[in-house]
Amino acid sequence: MKLFDIISTASTNTFRSKLRTILTILAIFIGAFTLTLTTGLGKGISHYIDDQLGSLGAEDVLLIMPTTDNGFSSPNDPPKTYDATKKTQNIESEGNRTIALMTEADLEKFRKIDGIESVTAYRQAAMDYVSGPNNQKLVGNLNLLLDGEKHATEVGQMPTNDSDVPQMMIPSNYAKALGFTDAGASVNQQITIGLTNGRGDAVTLAIANVGVSQKSILTSGFIYVNQAAMNKLVTLQNQGAPDSVSKYFQVATARLKSELPASKLTQVKADLKKLGFDGMTVQDQIGVIKTVINGIIAVLNGFAIIALLAAGFGIINTLLMSVQERTKEIGLMKAMGMNSGKIFLLFSFEAVILGFWGSFLGVMFAVATGFGINQILMNGLLKDLSGLQPLSFTLQSVAPIVAIVMGLAFAAGTLPAIRASRQDPINSLRYE
Amino acid sequence: MHQASRTLIQADHISKTYGRGTNAFTALSEVSLGVHEGETIAIVGKSGSGKSTLMHILALLDSPTAGVLSVNGKLASDMSSRDLARLRNQTFGFVFQQFFLNASSSVLDNVMLPLKIAGMGRRQRKQRALEVLEQVDLADKAKANAGDLSGGQKQRVVIARALVNDPKIIFADEPTGNLDSATGQLVENLLFRLNSERGITLVIVTHDADLARRCNRQVFIKDGQIATPVRRVTI
Ligand SMILES: Nc1ncnc2c1ncn2[C@@H]1O[C@H](COP(=O)(O)OP(=O)(O)OP(=O)(O)O)[C@@H](O)[C@H]1O
Ligand SMILES: [Mg+2]
Numbered sequence: 001m002k003l004f005d006i007i008s009t010a011s012t013n014t015f016r017s018k019l020r021t022i023l024t025i026l027a028i029f030i031g032a033f034t035l036t037l038t039t040g041l042g043k044g045i046s047h048y049i050d051d052q053l054g055s056l057g058a059e060d061v062l063l064i065m066p067t068t069d070n071g072f073s074s075p076n077d078p079p080k081t082y083d084a085t086k087k088t089q090n091i092e093s094e095g096n097r098t099i100a101l102m103t104e105a106d107l108e109k110f111r112k113i114d115g116i117e118s119v120t121a122y123r124q125a126a127m128d129y130v131s132g133p134n135n136q137k138l139v140g141n142l143n144l145l146l147d148g149e150k151h152a153t154e155v156g157q158m159p160t161n162d163s164d165v166p167q168m169m170i171p172s173n174y175a176k177a178l179g180f181t182d183a184g185a186s187v188n189q190q191i192t193i194g195l196t197n198g199r200g201d202a203v204t205l206a207i208a209n210v211g212v213s214q215k216s217i218l219t220s221g222f223i224y225v226n227q228a229a230m231n232k233l234v235t236l237q238n239q240g241a242p243d244s245v246s247k248y249f250q251v252a253t254a255r256l257k258s259e260l261p262a263s264k265l266t267q268v269k270a271d272l273k274k275l276g277f278d279g280m281t282v283q284d285q286i287g288v289i290k291t292v293i294n295g296i297i298a299v300l301n302g303f304a305i306i307a308l309l310a311a312g313f314g315i316i317n318t319l320l321m322s323v324q325e326r327t328k329e330i331g332l333m334k335a336m337g338m339n340s341g342k343i344f345l346l347f348s349f350e351a352v353i354l355g356f357w358g359s360f361l362g363v364m365f366a367v368a369t370g371f372g373i374n375q376i377l378m379n380g381l382l383k384d385l386s387g388l389q390p391l392s393f394t395l396q397s398v399a400p401i402v403a404i405v406m407g408l409a410f411a412a413g414t415l416p417a418i419r420a421s422r423q424d425p426i427n428s429l430r431y432e
Numbered sequence: 433m434h435q436a437s438r439t440l441i442q443a444d445h446i447s448k449t450y451g452r453g454t455n456a457f458t459a460l461s462e463v464s465l466g467v468h469e470g471e472t473i474a475i476v477g478k479s480g481s482g483k484s485t486l487m488h489i490l491a492l493l494d495s496p497t498a499g500v501l502s503v504n505g506k507l508a509s510d511m512s513s514r515d516l517a518r519l520r521n522q523t524f525g526f527v528f529q530q531f532f533l534n535a536s537s538s539v540l541d542n543v544m545l546p547l548k549i550a551g552m553g554r555r556q557r558k559q560r561a562l563e564v565l566e567q568v569d570l571a572d573k574a575k576a577n578a579g580d581l582s583g584g585q586k587q588r589v590v591i592a593r594a595l596v597n598d599p600k601i602i603f604a605d606e607p608t609g610n611l612d613s614a615t616g617q618l619v620e621n622l623l624f625r626l627n628s629e630r631g632i633t634l635v636i637v638t639h640d641a642d643l644a645r646r647c648n649r650q651v652f653i654k655d656g657q658i659a660t661p662v663r664r665v666t667i
Pocket of ligand 2 (some may be wrong): 483484485605
């Protein structure tokens with residue numbers, strides 16, 4: 001029998017017992033549908049993270065800090081109002097960056113590490129509040145914009161370290177809270193930052209706001225200022241403080257030697273660790289978040305795969321019944337000279353066809369559902385998270401699902417197919 | 433009229449035992465028989481005597497527990513399963529008592545099955561199948577569902593299917609057993625016409641005495657053994 005005839009015969013046979021076939025396909029459909037949605041979700045989220053964080057800094061820059069940074073809070077929460085009595089607590093709870101220090105001596109040690117090209121240190125001021133036209137005092141997370149760091153803006157531009165003019169950028173949800181009519185209205189306006197100086201006095205500095213950053217889960221509440229602004233803020237903060245204070249830096253970045261191999265990078269990080277510091281590339285910062293998300297997606301995928309395995313048993317069951325029903329037919333075909341290998345193929349293809357239809361329809365339906373969900377979420381719940389498309393599908397991500405399910409179906413079909421191919425024509429023909 | 437022709441199948445001291453130990457049952461013992469080109473043989477005997485078993489062994493559908501079988505001078509035991517399959521596909525045609533038609537597909541599809549197995553192209557096999565349906569007078573039923581035919585029509589479809597590969601031998605197990613005498617007569621005539629017009633050898637298992645008498649010779653099987661010496665009948 002020719003291959004084409006085997007496939008077309010298998011295809012006809014598959015739909016001989018319609019209800020049974022449809023139920024089996026439905027089981028596969030559910031598994032493939034779920035798997036497509038969960039992988040789509042994983043892809044959607046990881047795309048988003050890459051987009052949002054991928055631009056956080058140049059790839060060959062290592063951020064050196066004595067403590068870990070953890071910038072998580074919901075972008076949908078309104079900024080909190082500054083409360084003077086809770087100043088220190090505010091800094092601790094809101095300032096996710098604990099102010100830890102490094103000295104010139106530390107920097108010297110960093111410079112000696114093999115693989116580090118140059119080290120730049122920054123002083124960082126701790127902000128008490130930010131306030132605008134309505135004089136509301138809001139807490140926030142003051143950040144120095146590092147060289148090479150990029151953020152998507154909603155309006156305006158990012159502050160730049162090339163400028164000697166102090167510049168800042170507020171997050172999207174701060175514009176209205178500070179008293180501007182909208183984000184656009186806050187651009188090129190002066191915004192006041194309040195801090196406490198070395199004598200314990202409240203001081204303020206007005207800085208030009210050059211842009212508004214896009215809403216993002218990852219940098220929510222982050223107010224970015226350029227080097228010029230930070231220098232002024234630091235000077236203000238250090239007024240009246242002992243001279244020793246000005247010797248300290250809060251953050252340092254190290255530019256790595258170009259084309260540094262991964263093993264070398266690991267060594268650099270280990271060397272920093274020995275000195276009591278953490279070195280993190282942008283990739284590391286993304287990596288932590290991605291690992292968590294990948295873990296969650298893996299669990300979801302696991303459920304989908306369990307559904308598919310159950311469907312696999314459905315295929316075995318269906319085909320065993322079909323072999324049983326067609327015992328005489330198999331015997332007849334063998335009597336008429338069909339060899340065992342082709343009988344095996346005939347039933348295997350039947351399994352693969354079940355797998356194909358189940359997964360193809362499941363994937364198609366999942367993609368359609370995914371687009372629907374995207375539309376609903378992007379116009380509703382996730383409206384303000386620009387750039388987040390929760391479910392992402394590509395041919396490359398979806399085609400393997402069909403292929404995997406067909407492979408699984410083939411595997412499930414082997415048991416019934418072997419049983420069919422081993423049948424003795426005489427016993428089959430005597431079978432009542 | 434077909435005397436002294438070539439031996440197609442030669443069976444020597446064939447035995448067949450089913451089961452083992454205390455359950456062992458010998459369905460055939462020490463049967464020797466030659467099937468010659470162009471002749472018609474009737475295998476007759478009581479129910480359970482071993483007729484079907486013998487036919488299956490002669491048709492290479494089953495293998496004997498002891499004895500030697502050769503086809504066209506070649507030992508069956510020397511043939512690979514692929515050779516056996518090809519031989520069955522190209523040299524033999526089968527007519528079974530229970531028809532074994534695929535009730536849900538068309539008459540044409542049923543008749544084309546051996547050609548499909550042989551790997552013939554779609555157009556060619558359709559043409560060939562229509563030709564044989566014409567021969568059994570069923571060309572008008574080609575598109576009908578095989579399950580919807582009458583018993584006699586079904587048996588003619590089965591004969592068409594047995595013929596479609598242009599076989600040298602047709603093995604028929606009770607070809608008229610399920611039919612009323614008039615339709616049985618029709619099917620019988622069809623088979624014997626194939627023998628006389630095209631020289632197709634017939635091996636027919638039957639307990640119909642009339643049908644047996646129309647054959648060149650009768651092989652009587654009793655309890656798995658040939659009961660009387662082979663008797664030649666000249667027609
Ligand atoms: N697979 C088997 N296992 C055990 N015994 C079997 C098997 N096949 C056939 N037999 C036995 O072998 C004997 C011969 O069977 P066979 O089918 O050849 O009889 P038969 O002459 O064709 O009978 P009938 O006219 O009823 O078709 C019977 O007694 C049957 O029970
Ligand atoms: Mg019988």
